Amino acid sequence: MPHTEADLHDDSAADWTDRLLAADASAHRDAYVDDAGFTARIMSALPAPAALPRWRKPALTSLWASAGIGLAFALPGTVLDVTRGAFGLLAGRSFSLYEVAAVVAALGLATWTGTAVALRRA
């Protein structure tokens, strides 16, 4: 690969623009730009660390867990009663073909939307 002006002019058979570009690109890659305080300048320009303390997430999680356990003790059997009631309602009535179709369509739409969102994020 030619590096000097003389070399570049020697071989006129090759595409001289390509050779000039290659020579300039080679010099460009070989040249190292000295840091000279640049990294320090970047580090001082970075946004300040988040103000929220590190213990915030575990503290919130344990608070929600305590609340859930407290609720379960305060209302014993509530979840089971609600589940039984819902099942009784559903089992006690007959569904038309349209209702079944609507539920299937809604589930399909929800699945499709979820997949599309997941793919877009990926």
Added chain:
Amino acid sequence: MRRAPMASPHAVTDAHLIARCVVGDDRHAFAELVKGHQSSVRACLRKLTAGNHALADDLAQETFVLAWRNLRSFRQEARFSTWLYRIATNCWLAHARKRREEPLADRDAALADDAHAAEDAHDAASTSDHAGATTLRIDMERALATLSEGERAAIVQCYHNDLSHEEAAYVLNCPVGTIKTHVLRGKQKLKLALAAWQPGPAAG
């Protein structure tokens, strides 16, 4: 110019440092990343800004700050350096667009600054030991300045940054065909702008 992306020890180190930044908000790890890539990013921006070092460094700073903010969104689909080139090129394009929208007087002043910067570089070149290579660099920077932004960016990514057309397409966020067209048109324009470098007829 057609180097395929592959896992190098440098890439492994980058991945490790990035993980430290993302998981532990580790600024020392990011400083290592900046040290490792500052030269290539600044050199790339110097080419794109036609040798305006001050502007190139400002844009490089913007690039690294944006990289820090968006490090979580880096999905290793390209090399880290290619991702940085993409941010840097976007910063430069945004700056160029903003400059086009500036009032004429401001733009003239900015252009005059660029011209002074280029002249300073040219003066420095005349006293340098590597005057020949530096003259080519300065002539090339001036020639690159005559290209459209897309053409200039495509030439710099494919030749100076040694990216494949596919990688350049990722950097410029455009189809590979557009990159090939930009490179072809850019080279045609460079041929005119660098006519003084054209070899004379071979002596027989």
